[in-house]
Amino acid sequence: MKTRTELLFEKQPGNNLSIFITAGFPKKESLLEIIPLLENSDCDIIEIGIPFSDPSADGPVIQQSSTLALNNGMNLELLFKQVKQVRPLTTKPIILMGYLNSLLKFGIEAFYRSCHEAGVDGLIIPDLPLKEFKKEHELYIKKYKLDFIFLITPTTENKRALELATNSSGFVYLVSSNSTTGTENKNRLDLSEKIILLKKSGLKIPLLIGFGISTASDFTKACEQANGAIIGSAFIQLVKNSTNLQKDIPQFIQTIKTKSYDHSIN
């Protein structure tokens, strides 16, 4: 059976927008409000960040959202409860992104089982090494019919990039610059070599570009190369500054997706 993520890319190969929001931010119950708003918008994938005390791959915006979320009392148990609650309200794939320690403390199988039960579709755990994934995680990913998404950077060696893509399901997360999340794109490097490599590989796995994507023009450019893009820090910034989420969220998504696309990419 195909996962929600796989079905999405079948139906709509290009121009996919994935939106990242930290669970428990800005308020403990915010997911319950934000996810329905995303459902009614033109966003395609919902990524939920598991707040962690020491997010060493994240820039200030996501760090601060995590700190606030933890202060609000967010934790994995509550996160799963909230996802379960909103799952019936949206057909969009829900991906959890977090650090390995949260998962280990919860228990590996318990974590993936809870993902399955709550209706989570996939996982991004950037600090889980491929070898560990194969040893202790892959079996549960299969058992609970989840997708697992690896990151590839412009400087990932080709052989390794292919290995990471082969082991990914759902999509591959292409990192657009060697930087922490939400950082100005001074380290933006050319992803085209990796994209050509992956497209030629015959793997047929969709590619989403993330890190440092914040504007409609970033999104448009990313969609020229890949199947879509991921926006995190810019969205969190918007939520943080907003006094009217009902109005601001749909408007933000609409601005990002201004251009209309031919949904097929080459």
Added chain:
Amino acid sequence: MQTQLTKGYSISEEGYYGNFGGAYIPELLYNNVHELAQNYLQITQDPDFKKELDLLLKDYVGRPSPLYFAKKLSKKYNAKIYLKREDLNHTGSHKINNALGQALLAKKLGKQKIIAETGAGQHGVATATACALLGLDCTVFMGQVDIERQAPNVSRMKMLGAKIIAATSGTKTLKDATNEAIRYWINNNDSYYLIGSVVGPHPYPDLVTRFQAIISEEIKEQLLIAEGKKDPDYVLACIGGGSNAAGAFFNFIGNEKVKLIGIEAAGKGLHTDHTAATLQKGSSGIIHGSKTFLMQTNDGQITEPYSISAGLDYPGIGPLHAHLHETGQATYLSASDEEAITAAFELMQEEGIIPALESAHAFAALKKIEFKSSDVVVINLSGRGDKDLDTYLKHFN
């Protein structure tokens, strides 16, 4: 410097000591860490590298550091107590052994920009020193709270030419300084991260252990002369991340005749939340790229440890120690703030030595172990107490 792999100490290709270690890093750091893992053994075992480092350790650091027979302490505790005088090293602690080694290694890797984290500032000072000596750029990350409580070391680093960046995230101490260093490293791939203890992703725990192993190598040679045998009955060392202990233990690991005792900081006591005794109060997880013991909540959030000594309040511990603990190859005790202070004053008054607050924790263990009069006990005196005068004065009356 020559370090043999001793019995009982083995590390897998992925950097595991039994169940602990490894490299849990985001893909963004993969190339940097991989480059180091692929090259560190070859470079550090190269005869020219060894010669260069040995010469620096001898003429610049002042090695070998003396192994001093502490007569009065010996009498008091009814054992033969020797102090390994890492406090007499240039910059005042064992940290320089590692800082020089890694700075030299960075140079061989063609890196010009060095970054480091520091808690008490000892590793920061050692790194700034090594960088000044070798002509490297140095940036040190230090928690805002530590910058305020360790002002003299901040000035030292600045005078030595280092740039200090305050870590203002999280709890603004060592773990946050480490997070900031990691973030900076992600954003500045051309820099070399010079980690200050046996922590972090593989190969750092092994790399730092090897640079510190000279401590136990010298102990063996010095004991042979002093006692006619290479093996002591006990080796005692304090544990922050665990580098001075790793160095003091290294050449005795797997030797059943030698009891290896690590002493963690209990802070205000194991029964309180104000402690840094990771092996006693922590559980297994991932911190700064390594699978090891750490202090965390039931939800896996890393908690802020507490100790009177800024060099010991790290919420993790090197994976080597987690392994030695799990396999029973070493014993880990803890000493409270108060016990450490008492032990420090005892050392001052009995032997005329002002120890670093960190090292004082190792001395506090003397009261916790029952020795035989024939026991040869080596305490690793990891650093001197100049930086801790304010704290000592507060307790001196």
